[in-house]
Amino acid sequence: MxxxxxxxxxxxxxxxxxxxxxxxxxxxxxxxxxxxxxxxxxxxxxxxxxxxxxxxxxxxxxxxxxxxxxxxxxxxxxxxxxxxxxxxxxxxxxxxxxxxxxxxxxxxxxxxxxxxxxxxxxxxxxxxxxxxxxxxxxxxxxxxxxxxxxxxxxxxxxxxxxxxxxxxxxxxxxxxxxxxxxxxxxxxxxxxxxxxxxxxxxxxxxRGTLWFTLTLKGVQSHGSMPSEGLNPIEGMRTLLERIDRRIRPQLERVSMYPVSPERSRKSTLCITTIQAGSKVNTIPDTCSASFDWRLIPEQSVEWAKGEILSICDELVREGVILEYAYTPIVEADxxxxxxxxxxxxxxxxxxxxxxxxxxxxxxxxxxxxxxxxxxxxxxxxxxxxxxxxxxxxxxxxxxxxxxxxxxxxxxxxxxxxxxxxxxx
Ligand SMILES: [Zn+2]
CATH class of the missing domain: 3.40.630.10 (Zn peptidases)
Known part of the structure; x- marks a missing residue:
């Protein structure tokens, strides 16, 4: 010029x-x-x-x-x-x-x-x-x-x-x-x-964006006899623990791309809403939570989704929850x-x-x-x-x-x- x-x-x-x-x-x-x-x-x-x-x-x-x-x-x-x-x-x-x-x-x-x-x-x-x-x-x-x-x-x-x-x-x-x-x-x-x-x-x-809701299904029961039911809030707790143990260490990777601010140079995964239960003496039958996951350029939506769904599948296999539903809100690589x-x-x-x-x-x-x-x-x-x-x-x-x-x-x-x- x-x-x-x-x-x-x-x-x-x-x-x-x-x-x-x-x-x-x-x-x-x-x-x-x-x-x-x-x-x-x-x-x-x-x-x-x-x-x-x-x-x-x-x-x-x-x-x-x-x-x-x-x-x-x-x-x-x-x-x-x-x-x-x-x-x-x-x-x-x-x-x-x-x-x-x-x-x-x-x-x-x-x-x-x-x-x-x-x-x-x-x-x-x-x-x-x-x-x-x-x-x-x-x-x-x-x-x-x-x-x-x-x-x-x-x-x-x-x-x-x-x-x-x-x-x-x-x-x-x-x-x-x-x-x-x-x-x-x-x-x-x-x-x-x-x-x-x-x-x-x-x-x-x-960065990529993965916004989704997970609804975990359990079995309702009287709060005095929890063994008659399956508490999906406990299921959510287990899910969050496994996210911490298995996914979070992988999010420590620092991107080679100059994402700014610098604190965003790693992937971030946040739980942003949670809903469950309506009565103190009733084990609820569902617990749902939404998540905001941001991905660095080295990661993909497919990978992130695979990680989270494999934990959910595991919880079903282990009988921690009855079933689950994954509802995507935004999936952007x-x-x-x-x-x-x-x-x-x-x-x-x-x-x-x-x-x-x-x-x-x-x-x-x-x-x-x-x-x-x-x-x-x-x-x-x-x-x-x-x-x-x-x-x-x-x-x-x-x-x-x-x-x-x-x-x-x-x-x-x-x-x-x-x-x-x-x-x-
Ligand atoms: Zn704008």
Whole structure:
């Protein structure tokens, strides 16, 4: 990337700075809390209109009923929408696709400002979603506007999409965008998910997630004659002991991937809910518990599931429980792509040129929409880069520094110019 090009992008972004602030502020005023998934239609219209004003071909996709199975009860009746804006340069390919999720987690308490007020103060923009991740969507759209303002004509296609429901697993959002064929290796050369993994970091992947419920079945009996029954709470205790003895030592393995924060460089397995019993003098017939297991890139869902189910099978064989049911909630393998590829090289060079320092490489401790593009869309050139800061996500008084937003726009614009090529 030539420094003259970086200078032009920087100058254009500075001119557009007030417009970026106002746009993100208005975007944050649209309360898109998920669950349940409010104001989605209004939100995609807001984004689509902006894309159209930049000359994009805009497609609004209402996610069909059959793709909404995974929606929680409280979200039923709230329609899901995706918006895709395609701006064609002088040629169709290469194509870069930027994508972000526009749903936000509920604001919750502890705010000193209105979470949906769009306040701009002290060089920051406040609101639920300011970091995670309406700033990312704003930045991807303004990257295109910046290139146009700078008079830099692109050779390939610049695609920008916004999806719902990442905060509840992503199936109707990015999952559907990929499965409907709108983001696959056939039509896309490069993909950047604009999640907040810090403005100076390129995120190559994330840990895997295995969320499940185990329901252990026993036999009900009077509390005075426990030998007439089979207590599934005791069964759960045995299960937890065997998890400690057999699985936990294997979780001591430290990943070779730079997952951050560093404490997340190992697999973590937590029991998060437990339910059993309704009366003091009755042995209950079921005990169920849910588990949140995060897997380092060296581990797989298949392995983890095998470990837990083999213990459950053993408990049935030994007569500790009568039977059990495993109910998956999320089964997502770890995701990682190569550092050595043109997309990452472009982010490194452009990031350094804009920020004046080396970009870092990391892996996210949680999961995000990147996995759909990689595992189901078949894209190896799919990474996460966004202007927001991870530490501010899901917090009260969430905000983004306007400087971070503008720098993010400049980096995305420069990366698009670098990878798509320019007509000059
Ligand atoms: Zn997010």
């Amino acid at each position: 030539e420094s003259a090009m970086i200078e032009r992008i920087h100058a254009a972004a500075e001119v557009l700075r007030p417009r970026m602030e106002a746009f993100l502020s208005d975007f944050l005023k649209i309360d898109t809390e998920n669950p349940p998934g409010r104001n989605y239609e209004k939100c995609v219209s807001f984004l689509g209109e902006k894309m159209r004003s930049l000359g994009c071909e805009v497609e609004y996709v209402e996610v069909p009923e059959e793709a909404l199975d995974s929606l929680p009860e409280e979200s039923k009746g709230f329609p899901r929408y995706i918006v895709v804006g395609t701006y064609k340069g002088t040629r169709e390919r290469p194509a870069i696709h930027f994508s972000g999720h526009y749903d936000v987690v509920p604001a919750g308490g502890g705010w000193t400002v209105d979470p949906y007020g769009g306040l701009i103060a002290d060089g920051k923009i406040f609101g639920r979603g300011a970091s995670d991740m309406k700033s990312g969507i704003a930045a991807q759209i303004f990257a295109l506007e910046t290139l146009q303002h700078a008079g830099i004509p692109l050779k390939g296609s610049f695609v920008s999409s916004a999806v719902p429901d990442e905060e509840t697993g992503g199936q109707p959002g990015m999952g559907y965008l990929v499965r409907s064929g709108r983001l696959t290796k056939e039509n896309t050369d490069y993909c950047i998910i604009t999640e907040p993994l810090d403005p100076d970091m390129i995120c190559l992947g994330h 770890p995701t990682m792509v190569d550092e050595d590829q043109p997309l990452v090289d472009a982010l490194k060079t452009c990031g350094k040129a804009v920020l004046g320092k080396e970009m870092g490489i990391n892996f996210s401790p949680g999961m995000d929409d990147q996995r759909f593009a990689v595992h189901e869309g078949g894209l190896r050139a799919a990474v996460v880069y966004g202007p927001g800061r991870l530490a501010l996500a899901h917090k009260s008084d969430e905000h983004i520094a306007v400087d971070d937003l503008v720098k993010g726009v400049e980096i995305m614009a420069a990366v698009a110019a670098e990878l798509l090529g320019t007509e000059e």
